Amino acid sequence: MLRIAVVAALLVSGAALAQTKTSIALLPLTSSAPVFVGVDRGHFKAEGLEVELKFMQSAAAVPTAIASGDADFGVTGLTGGFYNLAGKGAVRIVASQAREETGFRFNAFIVSNKAYAEGLTRVDQFKGRSIGLTTIGSTFHYVFGRLAEKQGWQLEQGQLRALQTVPAMLAAVKGGQVDVIQAPPPTGIAIDKAGEGKLIGWVADHVPWQLGALFTAPKTIAERRPLVERFVRAYQKAAAEYDANFQKGAPGKDADALLEIIAKHTKSIPEAVKAGLPYIDPMARLRVQDIYDQIAWNKANKLVDAAVDAKTVVDLSFVAGHLDLPR
Amino acid sequence: MDLRLSGIAHRYGDLTAIERVDLTVGSGETVVLIGPSGCGKSTLLGIAGGLLAPGAGRVETAGAAPAGCLNPLTYVFQDFALLPWRTVEGNVALALEHHPLTASERAERVDAALALTGLREFALVYPKQLSGGMRQRVGLARAVVVRPAILLLDEPLSALDAQTRELLMADLLAIWERERTTALYVTHNLAEAARLGDRVVVMSRRPGRIKDTLAIDLPRGARERPEHAAAMADLQARLWRLIEDEARVAEREVADG
Amino acid sequence: MAESAPRPVAFRGGGFQPSPRRWAPWLAFAAILGLWQAASAAGMLPSLFMPSPVEIGRALGSLAASGDLGRHLGASLYRIGLGWTLGAAAGLAVGLAMGLWSMARAVGIPVVSALFPIPKIALLPLFILWFGIGEPSKVATIALGTFFPTVVSAFGAVDNVPRNLIRMAQSFGLPVAEIVRKVVLPGALPGVLSGFRISASIALILVVAAEMIGAEFGVGAYILLTGNLMQIDRLLAGVVVLSLLGLAIGAILGRVEAWLLRWR
Numbered sequence: 001m002l003r004i005a006v007v008a009a010l011l012v013s014g015a016a017l018a019q020t021k022t023s024i025a026l027l028p029l030t031s032s033a034p035v036f037v038g039v040d041r042g043h044f045k046a047e048g049l050e051v052e053l054k055f056m057q058s059a060a061a062v063p064t065a066i067a068s069g070d071a072d073f074g075v076t077g078l079t080g081g082f083y084n085l086a087g088k089g090a091v092r093i094v095a096s097q098a099r100e101e102t103g104f105r106f107n108a109f110i111v112s113n114k115a116y117a118e119g120l121t122r123v124d125q126f127k128g129r130s131i132g133l134t135t136i137g138s139t140f141h142y143v144f145g146r147l148a149e150k151q152g153w154q155l156e157q158g159q160l161r162a163l164q165t166v167p168a169m170l171a172a173v174k175g176g177q178v179d180v181i182q183a184p185p186p187t188g189i190a191i192d193k194a195g196e197g198k199l200i201g202w203v204a205d206h207v208p209w210q211l212g213a214l215f216t217a218p219k220t221i222a223e224r225r226p227l228v229e230r231f232v233r234a235y236q237k238a239a240a241e242y243d244a245n246f247q248k249g250a251p252g253k254d255a256d257a258l259l260e261i262i263a264k265h266t267k268s269i270p271e272a273v274k275a276g277l278p279y280i281d282p283m284a285r286l287r288v289q290d291i292y293d294q295i296a297w298n299k300a301n302k303l304v305d306a307a308v309d310a311k312t313v314v315d316l317s318f319v320a321g322h323l324d325l326p327r
Numbered sequence: 328m329d330l331r332l333s334g335i336a337h338r339y340g341d342l343t344a345i346e347r348v349d350l351t352v353g354s355g356e357t358v359v360l361i362g363p364s365g366c367g368k369s370t371l372l373g374i375a376g377g378l379l380a381p382g383a384g385r386v387e388t389a390g391a392a393p394a395g396c397l398n399p400l401t402y403v404f405q406d407f408a409l410l411p412w413r414t415v416e417g418n419v420a421l422a423l424e425h426h427p428l429t430a431s432e433r434a435e436r437v438d439a440a441l442a443l444t445g446l447r448e449f450a451l452v453y454p455k456q457l458s459g460g461m462r463q464r465v466g467l468a469r470a471v472v473v474r475p476a477i478l479l480l481d482e483p484l485s486a487l488d489a490q491t492r493e494l495l496m497a498d499l500l501a502i503w504e505r506e507r508t509t510a511l512y513v514t515h516n517l518a519e520a521a522r523l524g525d526r527v528v529v530m531s532r533r534p535g536r537i538k539d540t541l542a543i544d545l546p547r548g549a550r551e552r553p554e555h556a557a558a559m560a561d562l563q564a565r566l567w568r569l570i571e572d573e574a575r576v577a578e579r580e581v582a583d584g
Numbered sequence: 585m586a587e588s589a590p591r592p593v594a595f596r597g598g599g600f601q602p603s604p605r606r607w608a609p610w611l612a613f614a615a616i617l618g619l620w621q622a623a624s625a626a627g628m629l630p631s632l633f634m635p636s637p638v639e640i641g642r643a644l645g646s647l648a649a650s651g652d653l654g655r656h657l658g659a660s661l662y663r664i665g666l667g668w669t670l671g672a673a674a675g676l677a678v679g680l681a682m683g684l685w686s687m688a689r690a691v692g693i694p695v696v697s698a699l700f701p702i703p704k705i706a707l708l709p710l711f712i713l714w715f716g717i718g719e720p721s722k723v724a725t726i727a728l729g730t731f732f733p734t735v736v737s738a739f740g741a742v743d744n745v746p747r748n749l750i751r752m753a754q755s756f757g758l759p760v761a762e763i764v765r766k767v768v769l770p771g772a773l774p775g776v777l778s779g780f781r782i783s784a785s786i787a788l789i790l791v792v793a794a795e796m797i798g799a800e801f802g803v804g805a806y807i808l809l810t811g812n813l814m815q816i817d818r819l820l821a822g823v824v825v826l827s828l829l830g831l832a833i834g835a836i837l838g839r840v841e842a843w844l845l846r847w848r
Binding site for chain 3: 060063064067068079080081082084085088089090132135136137138157158160161162163164167168171172175177178303304305
Binding site: 376378398400401402404406408410411412413421422424425453455469473 | 748749751752753754755756757758759762766767770771773845847848
């Protein structure tokens with residue numbers, strides 16, 4: 001205890017003199033927006049942190065980079081692979097990232113023209129239809145699974161087509177080789193506009209859920225707690241700025257500046273970014289019950305080992321006022 | 328059956344291999360063709376059997392083939408040319424399979440050829456299991472199985488050691504005695520020439536021409552008897568004198584080339 | 585040289601002759617597994633990244649017990665079997681044609697040289713467009729991957745048939761078709777068979793790539809799935825299955841080769 005206090009004191013006093021170096025693994029997607037805003041608008045710097053962005057090739061690589069010690073923090077979507085790593089004590093969630101929130105539009109359901117012509121025009125008609133995914137255990141898989149549960153039909157293994165990459169998944173729905181996919185924004189709108197497929201609904205309207213999270217290694221929490229606290233504080237400030245500019249009806253005064261920042265990091269253009277912004281909780285709060293539900297669903301579908309305990313996957317002590325706490 | 332080569336010439340690109348050769352091998356006669364290396368004697372043999380098209384000249388046969396002859400002009404090769412994936416029996420049978428024979432006729436012929444060459448007990452053995460001498464006996468058996476009118480032997484003993492060579496020469500003589508086959512025999516070995524030839528034709532260095540012809544009067548079966556030793560030595564010495572200068576210049580040519 | 589006592593001549597030959605040591609590979613294999621297990625037990629290897637042999641064995645056991653192992657193997661063997669048969673048969677036909685006929689060779693060599701180096705995995709999206717995401721695209725990936733090496737080996741094998749054997753057959757008056765059947769084809773067989781070994785390994789490598797496209801079952805699909813789910817022990821169990829499959833195919837081809845080439 002004394003040791004931690006000494007280390008903390010050293011870190012705090014050090015921050016005044018020099019920036020603490022840290023790093024975050026992430027994908028160049030709009031869902032990572034709070035990190036980009038935090039870096040470019042000086043929120044991390046204000047906490048004495050110099051953050052190195054480590055861009056990964058796939059969502060699966062992000063928690064792996066934390067587990068292997070290549071980065072201190074990570075933000076990405078929550079997958080079966082993530083929970084397996086978390087269950088083995090390699091990563092732990094500390095705050096939220098993107099969320100499919102009722103009333104906000106992010107991922108969309110896209111059906112192929114062929115399926116649409118056959119009458120697949122509503123989100124409650126996916127039973128028995130071929131479904132394009134990146135991988136089994138991906139966020140896309142989970143959404144279809146929960147949708148099936150809610151609508152009371154059975155998602156069969158045989159109707160899933162794991163295509164490994166988003167481009168392959170998009171190509172498959174355009175070519176009519178699968179009936180339905182979820183398209184990340186703004187691709188979904190673009191496909192619909194180009195007549196390459198039909199957008200028939202939004203995920204948030206049917207399966208609101210905690211899509212992504214900010215996480216770190218349990219070891220980092222144990223040994224460098226003040227670092228995690230400062231990081232989360234800065235991240236929250238960035239989330240709040242994002243919320244003020246994008247999620248309050250009319251765009252805020254800095255909206256254009258933030259769009260520029262996000263476009264720069266996602267190698268996109270501000271207009272495209274604007275069309276594909278996710279909902280970010282203004283205080284980076286998690287819907288905790290949803291995390292528990294995700295783990296339960298993954299376990300029920302044998303995607304996550306039965307030994308994984310939801311309580312050890314999330315550390316609620318860094319953000320005050322988390323939502324939907326489990327009883 | 329006679330073999331008649333007339334006005335044969337052959338070139339490989341700019342190289343004249345054979346200038347102009349006229350040669351007749353009479354029925355039942357054995358002509359040995361000797362010459363320095365590179366003189367075109369193997370080329371001439373290839374032309375004689377229709378495996379090479381001559382640049383100029385004609386190759387003809389005349390006279391009747393023996394009864395049951397399936398392949399009048401038949402080769403025996405220096406490297407044996409056996410199919411490694413066929414047994415001794417299979418290699419001999421290869422020469423018969425495309426001819427309209429009954430199975431029993433074929434089997435009889437193969438068996439007779441194997442008996443003649445002393446290979447009966449090796450019928451089911453693969454070539455790699457045989458010594459060089461035995462392999463060339465398979466080559467001989469394959470040649471005699473078609474009852475050839477004319478044998479074309481391309482340095483058939485050159486790949487063998489001296490003792491095996493002696494044994495095979497005796498076998499060859501025995502076969503010729505029985506079958507009365509016409510033979511054109513190419514070698515660079517003077518002892519073979521003296522032992523086997525009715526006539527020895529000496530070729531010049533490249534471009535190959537016929538330099539001289541020597542008839543040997545001694546009966547072939549008796550040439551290794553002691554009383555003929557001096558005559559044989561004299562014969563070989565005469566052949567060597569004919570060929571020595573050619574060989575010396577040819578050797579240098581090859582080295583220069 | 586001065587007179588002196590006779591000295592024995594020391595032996596200085598020997599060596600450089602590999603002799604078979606049947607037990608050595610097994611011993612080495614067991615030693616590696618033993619060391620690995622010991623390192624895991626001692627906590628020197630993090631089980632997250634490097635599960636112990638026992639953990640991998642357990643994953644393999646549960647895979648077998650669930651009955652999924654058979655389904656995965658069956659799906660992969662079907663794709664490898666069909667894809668390899670199609671690719672090797674077509675490659676053999678084209679390669680032999682190139683070896684036998686000047687026209688086929690003149691056309692074939694530049695075409696094969698141009699198409700061989702194209703990475704088949706890069707063509708996956710194209711295959712999806714052509715063949716869809718069902719079995720045809722998977723079989724086509726393997727077939728195309730095995731086609732070119734078979735062409736090259738069959739062509740080379742025909743080219744390497746000793747010319748003196750063909751001359752011999754001509755000298756006995758064998759018709760062309762007989763020469764092809766009795767001399768060229770058997771003479772090309774060793775080269776064709778070693779080409780088969782290579783193309784079978786390629787088929788095994790490509791099955792993982794082929795099963796990237798919407799496969800529910802298959803050893804490759806299992807490896808991809810467990811990799812995505814970060815189930816490293818199961819991932820490695822899948823890799824073990826793939827290696828065993830490779831060993832089995834190699835052993836079968838070795839037997840076939842030994843029987844067909846028993847004359848060697």
